[in-house]
Amino acid sequence: MDIRISGTVNDSIVDGPGIRYVIFTQGCPHHCPGCHNPQTHEMSGGEITDTQAIIEEFRKNPLLDGITLSGGEPFCQPQPLCEIAEAAVSYGLNIVTYTGYTFEQLLEKSESDIFIPKLLLLTDLLIDGRFVKEQKTLDEAFKGSANQRILDCKKSFEQRIAIEWEEEYF
Template sequence: MPDLRVSGIVEESVVDGPGVRFVVFTQGCEHHCPGCHNPHTHALDGGTMMPTDAILTRFDEDPLLSGITFSGGEPFLQPGALAELAEAVHARGKDVMVYSGFTFEQLLEREERDPAVGRLLAQADILVDGPYVESRRDLELEFRGSDNQRLLNREAMRRLREARDAAPVAKADAGA
């Protein structure tokens, strides 16, 4: 399995998704959201390179885990390694949650240039999308920092993908 540039790992968290979760904070982020709580994760050459199978070994040591969460940093800067890790987690019957500073629609565009983005998106049971916007900060939100961010399950992602796919047809219809 490939290496992953990691900022940190929390082996048991109850605030980064449903249930008890193993959280991998990836290193590297270019969004630079004002007020970001994890500025140490921004440097693309920072953090530590870790083999994904070593991360999986640590994940396997805790039978109480509901799943894994990829946070950041920006996980979608390392989609291939994370997709492999996520596939291994799913093979164990556990779930996968992914945070991204990109919106889902932006990820669909990136997926067209980089198939690994699509591979990681396909592994996300829950995606929290969009940048942190300080003026929209809301401490009451579940698993999110600001209210522009969406908590998307597979069904919500499927509908948004369908809406994207339908959009050019709708435009063509409107022009006909």
Template sequence: MNLRLAGFQPDSIVDGPGIRLSIFVQGCSHRCPGCHNPETHDPRGGSEINVGRLIDLISNCSGIDGVTISGGEPFEQAAPAASLSAEIAGRGLNIVFYSGYTFEELWAKSLNDQDIRSLLEIGWLLVDGPFILNEQDLTLPYCGSNNQRLIDLPLSLREGKAVEWRPLLMEYLHRSWKS
């Protein structure tokens, strides 16, 4: 199975907690004004890569805490993203997703799409919602605009509603960056 890929970033510390391998998928229908990755919008851009080759790449990354799948829009390539995510989780790495869809929108889609359901079930955190230029806030950890949330996926699925991930350290960091 192939994934259309825009690129990847080893040793990222800005795409989720800890040291992460960030994978940027190609193609995004949201087209948010002010998006930092406009080159990832065209679904015909980037290049196709076999999921197995991506797994080899991940296997060769030592010292990472997890993998972030960003974009582009990962949930618009749900089938290969689900296949990739299952392999990542099988290696004991946590997964952070970025999506222009909200948790509620993805949950609704997941009722008719098993791959989207699998992604929600296997992920650790979801940075959800489109980037809104008027709400841009450079002090937010891992998010670009105030509407975006850091969703705790296992807890949200258990409670049947979006639950934000707010560890005490995050609160402290955010207050420090604001002051």
């Protein structure tokens, strides 16, 4: 299946706990002032690749703890990301997803696209909310600004309320 990406990184240690394969999706509707990845905003930019090519690439890396879906806005392309996340889970990898939407907004959007709830149920950690320049933080691991939350995504989705991750990371 086609997916439009800005790029991938095979061994990140800054986009979630442990060693991670990161997919930077292309296309973002949020346009947060001060965004660090402005090249990912254009919906028709980046490159189109195949989900299977991405899956084959991370499958070959034995050091990974998980994959991270970042952007851009991952929830603009939930269907191909579900395919990728399902494969990752089948290889024992965990899933971290970044989004400029809030969890509550994604719950609302879940009504109109079945792949949004599916991706939420595949995600372990959801880092939600737009980047707010005035609240920029360098002290809080994995967050860009203090307004963002690190949510236990499965528990949050099951209970339909945002629940912050409180345990040790996997």
